[in-house]
Amino acid sequence: MTYLAHTAHAQLAALWLACVGWTLTAVALGLIQWRVxxxxxxxxxxxxxxWVGVWRACFNSHTHVSPGFRVMHCRYISLTEAFTPPEIAAGQVLMLLSVLVGLSGNAGGVYALKNIYFGTGKSSLIRLPFFISGALCLLAAVMSLIPLLWNLISVVANHTIEFPPEFKMPPAPDSQRVGSGIGVGMVGTVLMIVSGIMFCMYRSPVRSRQLDASVPAQSVTESRRAGGEDNPAFESQEHL
Structure with a gap:
């Protein structure tokens, strides 16, 4: 079995980046500070x-308090509600899919590295899992990038949301800014893109069997050129 551990240092770093990127994407999905x-x-x-997040809108209040949130009033944003803007609906669906696809990409990277460090000499069981892992990481990054950029544009354009009365939210804010949820998601997306590219760039070392087989013949030829003579007894044993 060929020793290939030295060929996957970059992919080991890519797995670490993919894990961090996937974690940040999952954290961004749960944060409420997407739009401030x-x-x-x-x-x-x-x-x-x-704060307006993907799943709920919250604010601190001394008069309206939600159970379990102490002094914070929160209302959940449903995907099927008529007031839910398309960028938030896209965030609920695509960010969740991104987390699932990114987890699959990380699992594929672990499998490919296991084949390198513990196990197989078949290059197809190494290159293909790395390529699939890279493709999944890139797909997860695209899925998360769409709602992140969409919500970022909505904040920059100062788009408002017509919340129902039970949300206790104003018809429109005086101003709004990008929250930490979008920033965390962007960092995670960049890490997933870098890791996906590094996974796809893996190349196993090429060894030519024909070159290895020609080494003894070349050695004999070189010895003859150096003035050496053949041993008849050795040749007669070869014909037996």
Missing amino acids: WLVSDREVISSGVA
């Missing part, structure tokens, strides 16, 4: 700041 709304009316929103 700043409001001047603090009668309900005591802090003057409201």
Whole structure:
């Protein structure tokens, strides 16, 4: 079996990047700080700041409090609600799919590295899993990048959301800015892209059997050129 561990140092680093990128993508999915709304009316929103995430909208309040959130009032954003903007609906679907596909990409990278470090001399069982892992990581990155950029554009364009009355959210914020959820998701997406490219770039070393087989013949030829003579007894044993 050919020793190939020295050929996969970059892919080992790619697996580490993919794990970190996948973790950041999963964290971004659960954060509420995707869009930060700043409001001047603090009668309900005591802090003057409201957060709109992929799954819920929240703000600190001393008058409206959700059970389990202490002084924070939160309402869940459903995919099927009429008020849900398309960029948030896309985030709910694509970010979740990105987490699942990214997990599959990480699993494929672990399998390919296991074949290198512990096990097989078949190059097809190494190159193909690395390529599939890279493709899955790139696909996961594209899935997460679409809603991240979409929500980023919505914040820059100051798009508002018509929340129902039970959300206690203002019709429109005085201003809004990009939250940490989009930033964390962007970093995770970049890491997934880098890891996917590194996985796909794996190349196993090429060894020519024909070149190895020609070494003894070349040695004999060189010895003859150096003035050596054939041994008749050795040749007669070869014919037996």
